[in-house]
Amino acid sequence: MKLIHLTDLHLVRPGAMLFGFDPAERLRKTIARINRDHADAELCVVTGDLTDEGDFASYELLRDVLRDLRVPTRLLLGNHDSRENFVRAFPGEPRDESGFVQSVHESSAGRLIFLDTLVEGSGHGALDEGRLEWLLARFTEKPEAPTFLFVHHQLQPIGLPHFEPWNTENWRHNMRAIVGAGNVRHIFHGHVHVDVGGTWSGIPFSASRGVAHQIIPNFTRRDADFVEDAPAFDIALIDADGVLVHRLEVSDRHVVEISAAGPVPEGEQ
Ligand SMILES: [Fe+2]
Structure with a gap:
């Protein structure tokens, strides 16, 4: 199966700019690239921060822009x-x-499995108010089925001090429950605006720097430098x-033209 993972679109209302750039234009370019090269994907999952301020006009704009995407889409918060x-x-x-x-x-x-870790008015995530129980119930429905999680907030730390306050609440407890399920093959998350991947107790995870602005990874400072790099997305x-x-x-x-590189040196042919 080919799957597309988009994240952190941060759309603003039509005509507005974010940090001097137009997030909708970055999304349109990303969609054009997906339609050109990956229209055969089974699904496109967007792992949250669909908008920057959560206003209705930004969601209407998102709805309009997504009409061009030729791959079925699932949206997370x-x-x-x-x-x-x-x-x-x-x-x-x-x-x-x-x-x-x-x-x-x-x-x-x-x-x-698509999760909702939004805590309204807060930057950190949570699986409280029955959300973890909902996930555990899904695990027990098909304990043998290969299972893949999609979520906005990182369920595990990513090693950057900037994100420590914005981890998912009770993350270690949550992750132990996820490991204990025994069938989770990968976690796809957003939120961090950096390219990162790894494992936590054997469970692989991945996140990309996303479609809107990005953060330069810094392993000692709590504050972050935001940059405008090329939009990024993942193909799984x-x-x-x-x-x-x-x-x-x-x-x-x-x-580049490989033939323009000149003759291969003797002995390497
Ligand atoms: Fe974000």
């Missing part, structure tokens, strides 16, 4: 989002029985043997 305005703009997006934007998708490669190739994550950036690349 981040700390910059508003659950109420999102649901108004996207009433068809699945929610759990408590109203959280959490759901399950049975894909050709296994179960995809998932089968019974494992998960491959390719990071792609939306930039104009110059393909």
Whole structure:
């Protein structure tokens, strides 16, 4: 299965700018690249911070821009989002029985579980108010099925002091429960605006720097430098043997002529 992971779009209302750039334009370029090269993907998952301020006009703009995307899309919420305005703009997006934007998708490669870690008015994430219990109940439905989690906030630390206050509440408790389920193959998350991947107690995770602004990783300082690099997104190739994550950036690349490199030196032919 080919799956696209987008994150942190940070759209603002039509005509407005964010840090001097137009987030919607960056998303349009990203969608054009996906349509050109990856329209065969089974699903595109956007792991939150769909908008920068959670206002309804930004969600309407998102709805308009996403109409061009030729891949089915699943939208998750981040700390910059508003659950109420999102649901108004996207009433068809699945929610759990408590109203959280959490759901399950049975894909050709296994179960995809989408989590809602938004705590309205706060930068950190949480799986409180029954959200962790909802996840554990999903695990018990199909304990043998390969399962993949999608979430905005990092469920595990990423080693950068800037993000320590914005970890998911009770993250160690949550992660132990996820490890204990025994069938989670990968966690795809957003929120961090840096390229990072690794494992926590054997569970792999990955996040990209995202579509809007990015952060320069700093391993000692709490504050962060924001930059405007090329938009990035991930392509995940998932089968019974494992998960491959390719990071792609939306930039104009110059393909070099290999023949212009000159003759291969003697002895290396
Ligand atoms: Fe973000």
